[in-house]
Amino acid sequence: MKNGFPEVSPEVSIVIPMYNAERRIADVLKAIFEQDYPAPVEVIVVNDGSRDSSLEIVRAFQAGRGDQGDLKIIDQPNQGAAAATNNGFKAARSAIVCSVDSDVVLTRGWLRKVVEELGNSAVAAVQGYYKTPKGVSFWARMMGYDVEARYDAIPDKFVTHVCTGDTAYRKSALDEAGLFDTAFTYGYDNDMSYRLQNAGYKLVFRKDALCDHFWKADFKGYVRQQFSSAFGRLQLIRKHPGRAAGDSVSGLRMILQVPLTALFFLLAACAVIIFFLFPGGFLYPLSAAFFVLGIILIDRLAFAVGIFKKQKDPACFLLPFVHIIRNIVWCWAVLSWKAGQKT
Numbered sequence: 001m002k003n004g005f006p007e008v009s010p011e012v013s014i015v016i017p018m019y020n021a022e023r024r025i026a027d028v029l030k031a032i033f034e035q036d037y038p039a040p041v042e043v044i045v046v047n048d049g050s051r052d053s054s055l056e057i058v059r060a061f062q063a064g065r066g067d068q069g070d071l072k073i074i075d076q077p078n079q080g081a082a083a084a085t086n087n088g089f090k091a092a093r094s095a096i097v098c099s100v101d102s103d104v105v106l107t108r109g110w111l112r113k114v115v116e117e118l119g120n121s122a123v124a125a126v127q128g129y130y131k132t133p134k135g136v137s138f139w140a141r142m143m144g145y146d147v148e149a150r151y152d153a154i155p156d157k158f159v160t161h162v163c164t165g166d167t168a169y170r171k172s173a174l175d176e177a178g179l180f181d182t183a184f185t186y187g188y189d190n191d192m193s194y195r196l197q198n199a200g201y202k203l204v205f206r207k208d209a210l211c212d213h214f215w216k217a218d219f220k221g222y223v224r225q226q227f228s229s230a231f232g233r234l235q236l237i238r239k240h241p242g243r244a245a246g247d248s249v250s251g252l253r254m255i256l257q258v259p260l261t262a263l264f265f266l267l268a269a270c271a272v273i274i275f276f277l278f279p280g281g282f283l284y285p286l287s288a289a290f291f292v293l294g295i296i297l298i299d300r301l302a303f304a305v306g307i308f309k310k311q312k313d314p315a316c317f318l319l320p321f322v323h324i325i326r327n328i329v330w331c332w333a334v335l336s337w338k339a340g341q342k343t
Contacts, residue, residue: 009037009038009039009112009115010039010094010095010096010115011039011040011041011042011093011094011095011096012037012039012040012041012042012094012096012097012098012111012115012168013041013042013043013044013092013093013094013096013097013098014032014041014042014043014044014097014098014099014100014111015044015046015085015088015089015092015097015098015099015100016028016029016043016044016045016046016088016100016101016102017046017048017081017084017085017088017099017101017102018045018046018047018048018050018054018055018058018084018102019047019048019049019050019054019078019081019084019102020050020051020052020054021050021052021054021102021103022050022052022053022054022057023103023214024102024103024105024214025045025054025057025058025102026057026061027105028100028101028102028103028104028105028106029043029045029058029061029071031105031106031107031108031211032100032106032111033065033070034108035106035108035109035110035111035112036108036109036111036112037111037112037115040070041070041111042070042072042092042093042094043070043071043072044072044073044074044088044091044092045058045071045072045073045074045088046074046076046084046085046087046088047073047074047075047076048076048078048079048080048081048083048084049076049077049078049079054102055073055075058071058073059073072091074087074088074091079182080182080185081164081185081188082180082181082182082184082185082188083180083182085099085164085180086179086180086182089169089171089174089179090179092171094171095170095171095172096115096118096168096169096170096171097168097169097171097174098111098114098166098167098168098169099164099165099166099167099169100165100166101164101165101166101213103213103214103215104130104165104166104211104212104213104214105133105211105212105214106128106166106210106211107209107210107211107212109209109210110128110166110209110210110211111168113128113206113208113209114126114127114128114167114168114206114209115168117157117168117204117206118168118170120202122200122201122202123170123201123202123203123204124169124170124173124174124177124196124199124201124202124203125162125167125168125169125170125173125192125193125196125201125203125204126162126167126168126203126204126205126206126209127159127162127163127165127166127167127168127203127204127205127206127209128166128167128206128209128210128211129148129151129205129206129207129208129209129210129211130144130147130148130151130163130165130166130211130212130213131144131148131210131211131212131213132144132145132148132212132213132311133212133213133214136214136215136217137217137218138315138318139215139216139217139218139219139221139222140214140215140216140217141313141315142222142315142318142319142322143215143216143222143225144213144215145307145311145313145316145319146307146319146323147213147249148307148310148311149303149306149307149310150249150250150251150254151205151207151249152207152310154205154207154248154249157204157205157206157207158202158203158204158205159203159204159205159247159248159249160193160194160197160203160247160248161189161190161193161194161203161247161248161249161250162189162193162203162204162205163189163249164180164188164189164192165189165211165213166209166211166213167189170201173196173199173201174192176199177192177195177196177198177199177201178195180192181239183235184232184235184236185228185231185232186228186229186231186232187229187232187233187235187236188232190232190233190236190243190247191236191239191240193247194236194240194243205248222325223325223329226326226329226330226333227329227330227332227333229330230258230329230330230333230334231333231336231337233250233255234333234334234337253299257296257299257300257323257326257327257330258327258330258331258334260292260295260296260327261296261324261327261328261330261331262331262334263292264289264292264293264296265289265331267285267286267288267289267292268285268286268289270285271283271285271286271289296320296323296324296327297320297324300319300320300323300324301317301320303319303320303323304316304317304318304319304320307319
């Protein structure tokens with residue numbers, strides 16, 4: 001035995017929750033089966049009620065591999081990503097179970113590196129690094145660059161959040177903490193991270209375990225993703241109030257932009273109201289509003305400059321405006337959340 005594992009590499013199961021993933025699923029599977037991992041790998045694709053040709057593509061891929069039994073399919077009605085991942089984990093046979101999203105293409109060596117960290121019995125989960133693929137759309141680049149910058153700022157390999165998109169879990173730790181909470185449509189990976197830490201386990205982030213993440217490619221997809229993210233964050237705060245300041249990936253600097261944006265709109269609205277009621281006094285709230293907006297834009301510009309130094313993409317300088325849109329969507333999500341709590 002060495003660090004809690006046998007000298008030989010342990011078997012691994014990889015679960016892919018899949019919903020309408022026809023564009024990438026073949027590349028996702030190909031990258032998994034091309035990993036330089038010496039032990040058997042079981043791959044379980046959970047088709048969560050896809051309405052496109054995803055399932056047919058996976059079946060064709062399975063048939064092309066012959067009767068090897070290393071690619072299994074679970075076909076279920078749509079239940080959401082958390083439930084699909086749970087069902088895959090329940091069917092997995094290995095002591096290490098990975099969750100890989102159906103739009104994440106692993107780089108060769110990813111599996112070997114994340115499993116290596118699980119040799120430490122105190123570690124429950126290990127995530128790799130999302131990098132931004134070449135040639136993707138503007139909105140996909142903005143999301144990818146943003147996440148890369150937050151990853152790059154993490155000072156240590158031990159973190160407080162791992163994402164289900166490319167993470168290896170110790171199955172015994174999951175048995176202790178429980179599977180993913182299906183009440184979450186977004187943020188169930190944060191919830192799991194917090195529960196694993198509450199159970200006494202550590203989480204690791206391997207910056208050299210790389211993968212390409214193909215984010216939603218258009219404005220509508222970006223807005224939908226940000227709304228869901230904000231709603232999930234509010235669910236998290238309700239369940240884990242001690243985590244209101246965020247975690248290793250989404251920290252206080254990011255979260256504070258939302259109340260600052262709300263303050264800007266509140267002050268601007270006050271200026272408009274005062275203009276009609278007391279014309280001489282509207283400049284005070286208006287000046288305060290633009291002062292707050294200036295704080296947000298200066299912070300985001302500094303953030304964008306740091307990203308540009310790495311990415312060398314002039315589009316990075318549009319990030320402050322992209323993040324203003326994100327903040328507005330988050331404010332909208334907060335209002336929707338509050339309205340839902342009252343009904």
